[in-house]
Amino acid sequence: MKIIKNHAEEGCIKISWYTEKTDLLGPFFRFVLWVQGCERRCRGCIAEHMQSCEGGENISIDKLASLIISSPDTEGITISGGEPFYQADRLCSLLETVKKERSDFGVIIYTGYTCDELKNSGEEAVLKLLEMTDILIDGPYIEELDDNAGLRGSSNQNVRFLTNHYAENAKQYNKPSGRRVSFVFTDDRTRMIGVPSQAAKEILKKTGLKNLPESSAGNTN
Ligand code: SF4
Numbered sequence: 001m002k003i004i005k006n007h008a009e010e011g012c013i014k015i016s017w018y019t020e021k022t023d024l025l026g027p028f029f030r031f032v033l034w035v036q037g038c039e040r041r042c043r044g045c046i047a048e049h050m051q052s053c054e055g056g057e058n059i060s061i062d063k064l065a066s067l068i069i070s071s072p073d074t075e076g077i078t079i080s081g082g083e084p085f086y087q088a089d090r091l092c093s094l095l096e097t098v099k100k101e102r103s104d105f106g107v108i109i110y111t112g113y114t115c116d117e118l119k120n121s122g123e124e125a126v127l128k129l130l131e132m133t134d135i136l137i138d139g140p141y142i143e144e145l146d147d148n149a150g151l152r153g154s155s156n157q158n159v160r161f162l163t164n165h166y167a168e169n170a171k172q173y174n175k176p177s178g179r180r181v182s183f184v185f186t187d188d189r190t191r192m193i194g195v196p197s198q199a200a201k202e203i204l205k206k207t208g209l210k211n212l213p214e215s216s217a218g219n220t221n
Helices: 061-069 085-103 115-119 122-133 167-173 198-207
Strands: 013-020 030-035 057-060 074-079 106-108 135-138 158-163 181-185 189-192
Touching: 013 061, 013 085, 013 189, 030 085, 061 085, 061 198, 085 106, 085 122, 115 122, 115 135, 115 167, 122 135
Parallel strands: 030 074, 074 106, 106 135
Antiparallel strands: 013 030, 013 057, 135 158, 181 189
């Protein structure tokens, strides 16, 4: 099973969107990056527009690194999508550049792979990205197992503290009703940030927001 896809242009990362400051996807204020491309096709995925490897946009690693380094008062980054490990090599370069300036920058990654699948991949960049990750939320989203709890999408997924960086914040991930989302309205689209609760998903369905093109940037994987 080969994980890295090489679907971004040279020197770039294929992204769907980013936001420079939110407290909805991990401890403290964070930069959040949603990468483009995921072939898993989980039923109930709220980021369907991030599944195609053809979509999204290429952004240079240097430009993204300077945006992150200069982002206001952020403690770290959360990387979601889409499947971050498809671009493990590029994300390693990005994090290396950022960590040269901010060595204590925290890293949280949402992935549809299990931690064991990543460890057994034998791909150097995949293993390196794992080493740079403080919290890994792993496993595919299974709609029937969405228990409305915490900052992972369904109960089969694990919140793995791979380092001690966020040991103090462990409780935040398992609160029974700890999910919050926010919406960002721009001229041509509406985006959602956060892991939606069942109630939020019902509202999305009723309003039709779920069906807007490019409508959400929330997390289920
Ligand atoms: S829920 Fe996550 S892993 Fe599943 S298809 Fe969507 S982006 Fe991919």
